[in-house]
Amino acid sequence: MSTAAPQPKANQGQPEPRIDARLKVTGGARYAADIPLSNLAYGVLVTSDIARGQVRSIDFEAAKATPGVLDIVSYGDMTGIEKPQFGSAYTSLGPLHDRTIWHDGQIMALVVADTFEAAQDAARKVKAEYEEQHPSGHFGSAGTETIPAKGHAQRPKENPSAGDFDGAFQSAPVKLEAEYRTPTQTHNPIELFSTTAYWTGKQLTICEPTQSLYGLRGEIARQFRMDPADVRVIAPYVGGGFGSKGPSTPRTAIVALAARRLNRPVRCVVSREQAYTTMPYRAPTRQRIRIGATPDGKITAFSHEGWELTSRIDNYAVAGTETTTRLYGYGSVASDVQLVKADRQTPAYMRSPPEVPYVFAVESALDELAYKLGMDPVELRRVNDTDREPIHGKPFTSRHLMACYDQAAQAFNWSARNPKPGSMRHGDWLIGMGCATAVYPTHIAPATARVRLRADGDVLVQSASQELGTGIRTVAGQMAAEQLGVSFDKVKVEMGDTELPPAPVSGGSNSTASVCSAVLKACQQIQERLFRAAVASNNGPLAGRNPADLAIRNGALVAKDGAAQKLPDVFALLGAGAVEEYAEFIPDGGPHDAVQKLYQGKLTMTGGPEGKKAKYAYGAEFVEVRINSRTREIRIPRLVGAFAAGRIMNTRTARSQLMGGLIWGMSAALFEATEIDERTARTINRDLQDYFVPVNADVQQVEVILLTEVDHEVNPAGVKGIGELGNVGTNAAVANAVFHATGKRLRQLPIRLEHFVA
Amino acid sequence: MQRFAYRRPESVEAAIQAVSAAPGRPNTPPVRAPGQFIAGGTNMTDYMALDVMRPEILVDINRLPAARYGRMEAGAQGLRLGALVRMAQAEDHPVIKSQYPVIHDTLKLAASRQIRNMASLGGNVLQRTRCEYFRETSWACNKRQPGAGCSALDGFNRQHAILGTSPDCIAAYAGDFAQALIALDATVETMGANGGRTIKVADLHQQPGSTPNVETVLEPGELILFINVPAGPWTARSRYLKIRDRDSYQFALTAAAVALDLDGDRVREARIALGGVATIPWRAHEAEAALRGKPLDENTAAQAAQAAFANASTRQHNAFKVPLGKQTIVRALLETKAMKV
Missing domain, CATH: 3.30.365.10 (Aldehyde oxidase/xanthine dehydrogenase, molybdopterin binding domain)
Known part of the structure; x- marks a missing residue:
């Protein structure tokens, strides 16, 4: 134990080192934009220099003439693609659906080239002419509009209140009244925002750092009017999100469209500068x-x-x-x-x-x-x-x-x-x-997980949660190790891919509770199968016992009185090399179709009040x-x-x-x-x-x-x-x-x- | 970034010739000159990535003889520093640490060690401003495009200059090392197409006036080869105080390089140069004069600070630099006086 690994007190788990610690410090952990692809093309965004107005004209001539440039996606190219939906996307703005500029640094085009350098050079040669209007960017600016959040936004449903505030405040012997201000802040995760897209026939694969794999899959499928099953989203590791990678953004569809037009993979890594205006805050x-x-x-x-x-x-x-x-x-x-x-x-x-x-x-x-x-x-x-x-x-x-x-x-x-x-x-x-x-x-949300236990004690945990640096892979693995009675180093955890069973958005601090509850349930299902096999056997050491009295410890099923049967022997009874269980966890009071919604990428998180x-x-x-x-x-x-x-x-x-x-x-x-x-x-x-x-x-x-x-x-x-x-x-x-x-x-x-x- | 030719000449003559080979265009501001030297590249590559600098020919001078231009000499006359010496090397030099602490401080407090391992002394003196409106090419900027206007004047100008400004430019000089150099009367030796010359560092940078695009007196293709710092009775009792929001890796909001020659409490000679507050490395002669011959205490230090900012000109977000700059001078003076030498 050390400062970094505090001695656990009651109701606290072991300070296992992160399951991916070595990979991360040696550069072996692969992030979405690290995934190697052959024949990759590179996209660079062109963004507006104004915050409000219309794009009167946009000149791509010099950009197109730049050696290496393959394609430019801009106004008029999004036909047949839906605009993003506010909620699953951070904005409903489809920046290329029309020529209105709503904010500074708004996407006006994506320039795609053989190399990143050529795409960047060409993107800088794009010249836009605007019909500029005076923008209002601050609280105090003339031209802003003030509306109540209640009734206009998802939250608050009601403005919380209790009792007679006015009366109580009036008669209070001590009164305090003060105004406070907080500024605009930008997330700045160290891993830059990026999208890599490629098509295999009608199937679309997106590699993108996201806090919500299934949410992004559902939203992109909706925008392209596709079956979500035809969209795969991969983000093996995410280099910080802090909310910015929770909702999807207009960029993804634009990159996916470029990949479809060129019939080759396209990768767009958004610059730090452009992240300040193409992402939320x-x-x-x-x-x-x-x-x-x-x-x-x-x-x-x-x-x-x-x-x-x-x-x-x-x-x-x-x-x-x-x-x-x-x-x-x-x-x-x-x-x-x-x-x-x-x-x-x-x-x-x-x-x-x-x-x-x-x-x-x-x-x-x-x-x-x-x-x-x-x-x-x-x-x-x-x-x-x-x-x-x-x-x-x-x-x-x-x-x-x-x-x-x-x-x-x-x-x-x-x-x-x-x-x-x-x-x-x-x-x-x-x-x-x-x-x-x-x-x-x-908070807590519905989640699913698949857990496989092999006769030799190796455990595989699969759930499409997102490892943002929170340690979710580690704690999900700890839960499985604890429940299946194996040491932590026997556990492998796979996350970050919509080929895996769905997990909720990594947001609102719900993941450990939600994902671990699903892993717990899958482990309990495995236990049940093993326990039943052991007690039902004709002459094994646990034959005829009550399954409820058994547990798994150190590679064996054990009864309270010390009778035990090693895992390989239990697996032999089952005639199986591995036992695999898929589990769905729905929180108390959650909707009965919560997991169906989860597969669709729709969030049903509950908790708090x-x-x-x-x-x-x-x-x-x-x-x-x-x-x-x-x-x-x-x-x-x-x-x-x-x-x-x-x-x-x-x-x-x-x-x-x-x-x-x-x-x-x-x-x-x-x-x-x-x-x-x-x-x-x-x-x-x-x-x-x-x-x-x-x-x-x-x-x-x-x-x-x-x-x-x-x-x-x-x-x-x-x-x-x-x-x-x-x-x-x-x-x-x-x-x-x-x-x-x-x-x-x-x-x-x-x-x-x-x-x-x- | 746009394509460019990359040359690595092995002699000064070849370097000057190479950088001049780029076809010049009339009225091109130096920042947009087609031929540019590169040494550590920490500033150049940054501005190339931002498309602020677009060299057609980049002349890498790192192959110039290291025995000559990468060498530091410390003698009774002072320091002679090759322009290719890295900031970190000079920072670690034992004589600079003990006899010229103000130089050591300005280097140690600049950027990060990783950057200082790369950045050359000659390049550092020419460090460009961090004005946000200069760095983003979609803004009007008289430095990049003479006559375009200055977006910073009425923009967000918290980091901008309050001394040496003009109605055409308020960009602050961002470096630290040059403040130590002007406080100690250092010179640079240069070589250009028309031969060599020696320039006082204090004369090297130019206030923006009506031509903010002209930042130094260097001719196109002129290269700094050496920096000479004369010895003096004030170099050992010297330091650099750099004030900023965070404790490292930030450009100065205000800074003061101070060197003192004391006779007991009395000031024989004071050298004061200011960073973070001026358009160029700024020698505070008025403050020095206010101290000369007087005992250095809280009162005289405050009088000197008052004199230094008598002509300050502030904008919407940088008015705090006047009181802060004064406090910086007072604190630097008193802390320098308290140094054990």
Whole structure:
């Protein structure tokens, strides 16, 4: 055991190294754009220089004359192909279906050539003439349109509310009202976005990094009016997604069309710069919080209103109020979400989609309230802790928020903090300490898996889930090893291909719970077959026993009294070399046709506030900041997070993911913002030099504490999901620490040194 | 990127001839000149990939005799650094570390070690701006296309310059090393079609004025061969303070190279050069004059900082660079004074 492989506590799995660790660090893991194909042609996108208008004319003459150019797909070529569908695609925009420009950097053509260099050179020679209209790219821009999210977007179905907020707020002895802002952010997974397409007769194969293989298959089949069975999607590994690779994009059909026209494979790797405008982003928000409280800190009235930017053509809603209104035991609740439609591409999910921006506001406001009341911020949360969510009064399947606070506070040495702002200092550096709550709803979705056990104990697990770096292949393998009584190194896991049984989108932290539940079920079916064979045999050591008393351990079936029969002998009874079982898992309360929908690539994810009990994972995060007293640069020497998230399948991968979350949360607080030129609604910082993310030097001590939490009610695997939990609240913890260091409250992210020099 | 010819001459004469062989076009800004030298390539390949630079002939000078141009000499007179010395090599040189720490700092705090392993000293001095509107060819830019206009003036200009700007360009000089060089009165030796000359580094770069496309006094085909840094009583007590959002791998928001010759607390000579805030490597003569002969303390440092930014001209997003730049100078001065030499 080591820092990277924490000793498992109760209800925590072994810190097995990632099943693909060696492949990944040696470059052996193959990503979609690495798959070798003969006779490959290369596509490069041509994108618009304006954010709003019409393409009057587009000149391909010079591009076509470039040596090596094979084809150009552009306006008029999409006949017979449907536009993307918002929901399964991030946007309903079919950029080549007509000549209207809806956003900066919109796709206008795909140039295909023998080499990438020729395609890139030719793409730069394409000249478009526009009829330009003045774009509105910001909240404040003239010409935006504001509409309620409810009734116009998928979420929220209802704006959560409880009791009489207005009355309670009016009469509250202590009142707080504040506005918060979060910026546009861009996902920037290190693996670039790409599509490789080829046709074999009427069958289409797509190699593309995606968080939803079956979702992409269903959407592409719909656009091409094909039988989904004729489309295969492959993504052996995915180099990060964070939501950006969840919904499909207009690019895929364009590349697939080029491959069909040329009758050869076409690969398009989108440049980092073009990713900023052809892919979605995190919508910027403005939020207003109103809190009424008693002098001892009990919140009697809570209101959360949000305004979010979206595109002209799609109503994507972040709507984090569904979680924030259920975070504490507020007396009364009001909430509202408005969408501001602007000349930008459509935003989409970004890691911890609703919670990261919305919890920032709540957790900042709570810190403000704590100062107003002269209370310790941890104690303020304790006073408002609850065992029922306040909107419908549902109990939680489990909630250990304050246990997280207590463990994290101790590890952080919170008691050494002098609460007076500006009071702590080390040489020329101001010290600040802050904390905030992490929360994420526990989701689950239908999933399928096939598991094969051979007589020699080798196990193969197959499920078309997606390995984004989360460790899903590892934990699915651990589940099979545990259930089938073999060592982990005997397990092989195959994912990332629609030839395998379907699994849900890797999003909303559902995968471990969903996929492991399907693997568990398939393993149980294998056990049942083996157990039945063993007990039904005429003279074996387990003959005549009750199957329910058996288990598989170390390559043998064992009974409670120690009687055992080795696997090869059981297989001999069956007359089989391997036993293979396919299982379908449908969550409690899921629709009866959930797996049919899954095969079609349609999502039926449930959880969070739905059902009889509310399902959430919690954490507490503590941050120390240091701010130079002269030049005001902000550094973070310490991050501590404690999390309670049900069963932890693997303490190594869990720590890694939560640590990554904490680091990204810090990044969201101090660094990240996609800058939009106010005059033109064009994106300005489009690479990893100018879009700031932390480098190694910025990441010092990061401590992750995994609490034991047993929750049998949340789902069969007892797993809550941790992918999205770690970076919720971190931004607020940083902002709170910055206030403690300086006495200045920053309600707008990112927090940068210019806010402090004068 | 567009096709280009690639030459690897083995002598300076051949290199100059090769780069001049590209047919010149009248009024071509240097960034778009058809013949370009390449050494480490860290800046050139970046701008070629972005289509900002489109050389027809790329002249790789890495085959010039390393014994001459890849060599560092440290003597009583000062430093003589070959233009092909890599940034990382100079950063690691023991005499530079101990006797010219400001040079060591500017190298160590630039880019990443991987980039510094490639980048040459001669090329680094000519590092191009990171102005986002310069880097994306669909924006109007007077540097790329004289007379087209400057998109940064009223655009997103957080990183842009506040000193040495003009109504035609506010792009900031992005490098660090040159600040150390001008603070220490370094010179470059060059060779061109018309023979060799010595240029003060302080005179090498040109403020944008009405011709932002002309960035240096170098003639087409003129090549930097050596950098000479004279010794002086101020070189040992020197440092570079670079302020930025993240702790590494970011260009300076503000920076100050400081070298001090002290008589007790009193300043005999102060050298101050600023990075991140100006269109060229910027020597803060007014700040130096404000300190000369005075004791260096919080007050005099603040007066010097005030003098350095008296003529600053800010835009929408970069006004913070005035107070930040002043604090950077104060902190750099006091930290340099506190150095154990």
